[in-house]
Amino acid sequence: MSDQQPVPVDEAPTPRTPHKGHEPDAGGSRTAQMLRDVTTGNFGVTVLAFVLALVIGGLLIIAVNKDVITAAGYIFAKPGDFFAAAWSTVSDAYAAMFRGAVFNYEATTAAKALKPITETMTVATPLIIAALGVAVGFRAGMFNIGAQGQVIMGAAIGGYVGFAWQLPPVLHLLLALLGGVLAGGVWAGIAGFLRARTGAHEVIVTIMLNYVALYLVAFLLTTSAFTRAGSNQPKSPGVKATAQLPLLLGDQFRLNAGFLVAILAAVFVWWLMTRSTWGFRFRAVGSNPHAARTAGMAVSSSFVLVMVVSGALTGLAGAVQILGTERALTGGIAGSIGFDAITVALLGRSKPLGIFLAGLLYAGLNVGGRTMEGATGTPINIVLVIQSLVVLFIAAPPLIRAIFRLPVPNPALVKGVSA
Known part of the structure; x- marks a missing residue:
């Protein structure tokens, strides 16, 4: 028989009610839930799929660039040269794609600057x-x-x-x-x-x-x-x-x-x-x-x-x-x-x-890819690879969630998106 005595009802501890205005947990949980819905919903997965495709495309651009390959030959002697060449190659390629598909910030006239986005729309x-x-x-x-x-x-x-x-x-x-x-x-x-x-x-x-x-x-x-x-x-x-x-x-x-x-x-x-x-x-x-x-x-x-x-x-x-x-x-x-x-x-x-x-997006990759090829010598096939990877990743949301360790999406959100 236990020697622990039951606590009288009138002496039982009562839960403490937080003072009004001091509810950080409620606001934090709402913010966390909103971020979770954004990152695990279809839109968030699509953005991450596109980013991942660009990252892999950047690695391919690095792999086929002659300057990067040359710098890789003495990477242990001067690793800075390799990373500088790799960054310059990828940034120049994607900058050329942006200039060719969205806005040519190097143009001398407004018409030439806006022509890329009109070509993408066409x-x-x-x-x-x-x-x-x-x-x-x-x-x-x-x-x-x-x-x-x-x-x-x-x-x-x-x-x-x-x-x-x-x-x-x-x-x-x-x-x-x-x-x-x-x-x-x-x-x-x-x-x-x-x-x-x-x-x-x-x-x-x-x-x-x-x-x-x-x-x-x-x-x-x-x-x-x-x-x-x-x-x-x-x-x-x-x-x-x-x-x-x-x-x-x-x-x-x-x-x-x-x-x-x-x-x-x-x-x-x-x-x-x-x-x-x-x-x-x-x-x-x-x-x-x-x-x-x-x-x-x-x-x-x-x-x-x-x-x-x-x-x-x-x-x-x-x-x-x-x-x-x-x-x-x-x-x-x-x-x-x-x-x-x-x-x-x-x-x-x-x-x-x-x-x-x-x-x-698809048209922009095509139009910008031609500019990227002409300006940097990057093969246009890289753009085709990026397009294919975007489709592959978007078609497999569980793969994106596994790669980025995203939580399981909110069932209510999924239901609302698929309706």
Whole structure:
């Protein structure tokens, strides 16, 4: 039997209540929680992924620089020379990239200083629009890998309306853009129809349609309807002035109204996927097609609609490219826009705002990379490595959290971000 006597209730110790105004723990915990949410949320992980990619890219720049390699030969005799050369190499390379992509602080005029950011915006415009189309498919459970073919077809039809038709200025531009939208929507709709009717996987079909579009445009450029008169090059006539997207900042910059179209497209996709009935159907089908079918939704027709909307946006990207930047149809009109759009959609987590920022980042790396190569001799392939690492790290948040020893994210925050 214990010799410890119970404490009477009226003599039991009472917890001390802290004096009002002396609650440092509450404020500190709120600050700590806010910092934790920022660092472990998607935005914080994205920033850390980008920083880590730049660090690894810097190591690669050091590894291929001749001056650094030379200094490494006598690193034990003069270690300062090696570290000075390494720092100078990396800082000069990234400074040149910044000058080429954002702001040229060495320029002698304001126009030259601002031209880099306008070039980034110009290159990002079709990327953003096409990535929005790819993201619509992703969020609906459809893998539209045929963005390249849809961009090509959008550019072909939009360009044909632009150089072959004679219409009043505003109407001509609108019909040319509409031509690109319809071409991309029909081209992607083929894959959606085959998926709904036959079960053919859209990845296979869209990849094959990429090749069909590529060789179809190559054939069209050999016909009289698509070939410039008096030219033996596979190039179409120039888009008429009435169908061209107007320049936003004058003739000294290439930035055109296509950038405004990209902003409107982002707003449209946000409204479509979060505020419309169609968007709810798309997301429901993408999350669980069996449950959506049980709830009375037409899953097969949703497959077709998703691909049509996705292709319409990527076709619009092709039309914007030819009507705003290229002004003529060539075999390489799409470049790698369709394939890069898939990367941008993944980088932006298939969200309109994320895609918009990811498109600017991706374009900035491309534009700045060319300046970096010309100014410092750094291989442009380093930029491709940085782009690939950014996508890799952002696609694997647990890896970033493990590298930086970040705590597990707040479940409420994750739920709010993923909603």
